[in-house]
Amino acid sequence: MTITDTVHAELRTAAAAASEKLATDIVGLDVGERLGITEAFLVCSAPTDRQIDAIVDEVEFRIKTEHGSQPLRREGRESGTWVLLDYGHMVVHVQHEEERVLYGLDRLYADVDHVDLGLPAVSAPEASQEPGEGSAEA
Template sequence: MPAASENAVELIQLAAAAADAKNALDPVALDVAGRLPLTDAFLLLSGRTERNVLAIAEAVEDRLLEAGVKALRREGRSEGRWVLLDFGDIVVHVFHEEDRLYYSLERLWKDCPVIPVNLPVRDAAE
């Protein structure tokens, strides 16, 4: 079964770190390369409010653009409940906490391998 490319795994780490800097919750990365022909990995993130969801999505998009990767498609920005950012090799889903529970993508893709997300260690004072 195909596995996510090295580039996809690197992009997941960059996106997760950018999201973490905006207080994203529960990052989960899934290797969907064996199941979907259009992308290698999903990164699922949550925000506590609509404003937080939008800030997380913006930070992810800005960080990947700095790395030379432009979003091919973005959806959901107007509502701030579920923002989808398609970067080709990865697709980032930023959910409001309630919507993430409702749609439960982790459950839908439970048979896909998890990609470890390595976040920077935060100072306890933060």
Template sequence: MTVPDSVLKPVEIAAKAAADKLADNIVAFDVSEQLSITDVFLIASAGNERQVGAIVDGVEEALLKHKLKPTRREGDRENRWVLLDYLDFVVHVQHTEERTLYNLERLWKDCPQIPLHVDAPAREAEPEAE
């Protein structure tokens, strides 16, 4: 893997922040060999637009604590696919439908997946129907 620790650390912070906001299917790919514009794609998804927005806000807030601010933020008007560009890494937060449709994992399947050491918080159990 060619991604330096100085990039992996904020990616881990972003992944943890996404998990804290109950993001689904959080994955990261080392795209440094294929792209010259960034090193890592972090991808997460959510089931509705409000949750996409909450995840994006959570990621931004967590990284701001480390003095990292995105150079670009796109797609937050509809909150179906929001992109946060931090130059060395890009965070994609997608609505589940967009994630299925665009299937970024398939597009970047030849890139090494970066292990993320993030534990998703326990979700409250749904009450059982009687």
């Protein structure tokens, strides 16, 4: 992994903030060697424009208060379907679920290392149960 400890800490803070606002499919990517202009991407999704706004607001707030960093650029806030926060050393992408599938950043950077974001692992959905299985009946 080529990202610095500072970037790793900010990436983890951004991921935690996104998670608290119910972002889905949160992924950290070490893109430094591949791109050379930034060290890492955080990519996450949300189903609505309103939730995307909430995630972006929380990420910006937490990064500023905990690390003193502010984005150099913000893109896409008006569209509400893909907001990009460029901090220079990292870029946060908050995408509508459909935009994420369409543009495929995950596929485009499939060959780079993933960054441990310190988030709890998401468990697979439980196998469907027959009615009455596993439930307490009176």
